[in-house]
Amino acid sequence: xxxxxxxxxxxxxxxxxxxxxxxxxxxxxxxxxxxxxxxxxxxxxxxxxxxxxxxxxxxxxxxxxxxxxxxxxxxxxxxxxxxxxxxxxxx
Numbered sequence: 001x002x003x004x005x006x007x008x009x010x011x012x013x014x015x016x017x018x019x020x021x022x023x024x025x026x027x028x029x030x031x032x033x034x035x036x037x038x039x040x041x042x043x044x045x046x047x048x049x050x051x052x053x054x055x056x057x058x059x060x061x062x063x064x065x066x067x068x069x070x071x072x073x074x075x076x077x078x079x080x081x082x083x084x085x086x087x088x089x090x091x
Contacts, residue, residue, distance in 0.1 A: 060091075064085060067088070068081075
């Protein structure tokens with residue numbers, strides 16, 4: 001009988017520890033996902049700052065190439081790319 005009680009107690013401790021660890025991991029993952037989904041402040045698009053910089057930073061062709069690279073890297077969306085391209089070509 002004492003061996004049975006000891007085995008049950010050990011099983012309860014192991015199960016309780018596993019549950020606590022599992023809950024902590026789940027909570028930490030939830031916090032990480034929430035932080036990824038809702039960033040503190042949206043950053044301004046880098047191309048907008050580059051396109052509005054006084055003194056130019058090169059020719060219009062160079063700026064268009066830079067915009068294309070930002071779009072390929074996934075920094076700019078298609079809509080942002082088209083808006084910045086239209087600004088450059090209009091000036």
